[in-house]
Amino acid sequence: MRLSSFGQLLCLGVFVFLKGTAVAGVAQTAAVRVGVVIDGAWEGNQRVLEMTQREILTLTEEEFDVRFPREKQIVADWTATGVHTAVTELLNDPDVDIVLAMG
Numbered sequence: 001m002r003l004s005s006f007g008q009l010l011c012l013g014v015f016v017f018l019k020g021t022a023v024a025g026v027a028q029t030a031a032v033r034v035g036v037v038i039d040g041a042w043e044g045n046q047r048v049l050e051m052t053q054r055e056i057l058t059l060t061e062e063e064f065d066v067r068f069p070r071e072k073q074i075v076a077d078w079t080a081t082g083v084h085t086a087v088t089e090l091l092n093d094p095d096v097d098i099v100l101a102m103g
Contacts, residue, residue: 039103040078
């Protein structure tokens with residue numbers, strides 16, 4: 001399966017962030033916890049999320065312990081306010097290192 005341009009850009013962004021973290025002196029074996037915001041409920045969300053997670057894990061598996069905790073996955077209500085609230089919540093969460101916004 002070929003990754004879309006958006007998927008390639010997303011994976012590149014995660015890779016660059018993780019490389020920068022390693023260079024900054026953070027132990028490369030430390031877990032990187034990814035919080036996920038999805039803009040609204042849709043039957044395809046799980047499939048797209050799993051595909052995105054697989055791509056990120058494939059790119060980073062040799063160097064990083066990337067995790068996607070279920071309790072850090074938020075499905076908003078299709079409104080800008082709902083998405084903003086969810087993103088802000090995860091950005092302020094000390095147990096989240098990266099926020100992935102999908103939608």
